[in-house]
Amino acid sequence: MHTLAQLRAGELSGITRLDLAEGLTEFPAQIFDLADTLEVLNLSGNALSSLPDDLHRLTRLRVLFCSDNDFTELPACLGQCQALTMIGFKANRISEVPGAALPPLLRWLILTDNRIENLPTELGERPYLQKLMLAGNRLQSLPPSLSHCHRLELIRIAANRLSELPQWLLTLPSLTWLAYAGNPLETEADAAALEGTAHIDWSALRLEQRLGEGASGVISRATWQRNGQPDTPVAVKLYKGEMTSDGSPLHEMNACITAGLHPNLIRVEGRIGDHPEGQQGLVMQLIDPSYRNLAALPSLASCSRDVYADDCRFSAEVALRIARGIASVAEHLHQQGITHGDLYGHNILLNDQGDCLLGDFGAASFHATTDNLETQALQRIEVRAFGILLGELLERIDSGLSDERRKVLEDLQRRCCQPQVLARPGFSEVVRELRSL
Template identity: 55%
Template structure:
């Protein structure tokens, strides 16, 4: 029994706002949780064996955020739709096949259904005017509810690695949609395969690399500083698995290869081979360690907006140099048929003097898979306010 669960059952957690009950093998929600109803806002039940939630869950009237990642749900519980304050729901990597209309909370702002078996979504999603972030990669979707056209706050959408033959037209009319990933679907697979076949990248065996340090990690993998047999230091991205929150590693690699070399892009020099766990990986140039990430990824509260350090100060001239460098890099991407899909400050390294480097193609998609009119719309999304302001 975890210390947290023991403390909960002993009544020692009175007044907490966040409760983590992860990796405990739970088959039902402990009833003692309801003693926290007047304060509990965040509940993490990830990595358990839950298949349902209690009918009186709305008693947790202050609950805003619920994580149920890595459980055994086959149907999203309808009781969620009656939780008055619930705005973020995560059911990543369950066994979900069905999302009932009644399961959608009216205040929904952020929904994570990545890595399930969902074939259809309810029209009630369109009744969520606050919906800002929707993660659906790795399901069996071939369409989206037309009601999503009413979700004018939707800023980030991940529909990679599903069964889309076409991209719904209404998506490109959403006024705030800035981060879209649609790779790994039937509409893109032929183009991705062609990009991968055309590559002449060398392969570097795992055994020839010395891992020196963890530099960072994101939705799709971890970045390590490594040294090869010549003594040269490189950056190695090791993918977390066959499917990430953004999509498939193969889609990322295809986009990265098609992007080509550019001084403001973190390019790819080689592919990893022989990883002991069979993981895919990419070797990239190592950016000067003095450079730093422009901002931290979004928080639970900021949802789709990066979090900037309060101490960050950049002059107007520096910002203009940064914007010009990024614009030039994006111009090359769009000319080569690549939509980055994740143009965020947390994917931008900078030196404080105006030099920038854009990386992480985990959400990138190939524009030539789209009809010309859709491709033009996608390539027009520059996202400057969200990326660097």
């Protein structure tokens, strides 16, 4: 994090990224002194409500973060920034999004947790749009012009007021990761599954070290103390109340429970009861430390693609074991009426043998279990996510894959990613093909 004093003293000359959070109420004019080099500007966590009309003087600016500020309108000056591709205004008080505020090269737009009721037609006139984060607003519809965004791969519309998914949305050729939980359109989670989950009293848990923290909650190692039984090491996830980029943490909890049991899922032991602060949480299977993440989160440059380590390589046996496991668990989730919404390498834990677990249900949504065109489309949107994952695995196989088997897998990968959504195979077919190899 940089300081205003450094900026004013000219100590930041030549930097490409500026991170400034000092309770600012006005845009510091000295930022323009960095115009020759500045590409990423992060002004999140201030008290800004406007930006200068001549912001376009920052001619190299590609990325702008202004989350957790006091904006009530997306500033129109953004639209004049010719190099700007990524905009993040999460957790403001924005109710107006003028079409003029959308720059021509817009690729990634984050407007999570605001007060937006309508979006401009111009949003669908941005041909490079790839990621669109709109969870936690007041949208009752999406602009039909978005049907022209053939590069749109990820959209988060959870926790809005949508009564239906527009048909054009389910036909977008590149759509891969969709989250819509917490809208009136969503099929409710199976109440029987939620009610039937064991309640584990908070007093029976002894928290130990923290294992990790994500947008939706904190995971800790813990000991579960039960009368007449040995103490059991478990993982405890305590959910935060804030809206995440994917949606509500409580929807994530419901999806974890409804998902049920599968060898490639992290087992849920029960829901936490009687927490002294009323916090919601789950007690889960503790994962062996030999498991690691398959990939890292997408970067600013990769946008919607995971980042893999340079030395990430697999034998054909391990890669196929991963592919079979993830296809199998996706098939299981779809049978329960759940789309994961975030089927990515960074949400997969694996060990050296290729045993794998699909985690992070923050973007999960519920759909009807009946076989209709909408259900088929929702499921096959997720099949495209698997196709991308399969392609990433194929790129990293360094031994044991014959030309014949590679050709079969590459054909399967192409069919999973083809632009005609309903022409893609369902996961039952994908599982059968993978098992036949």
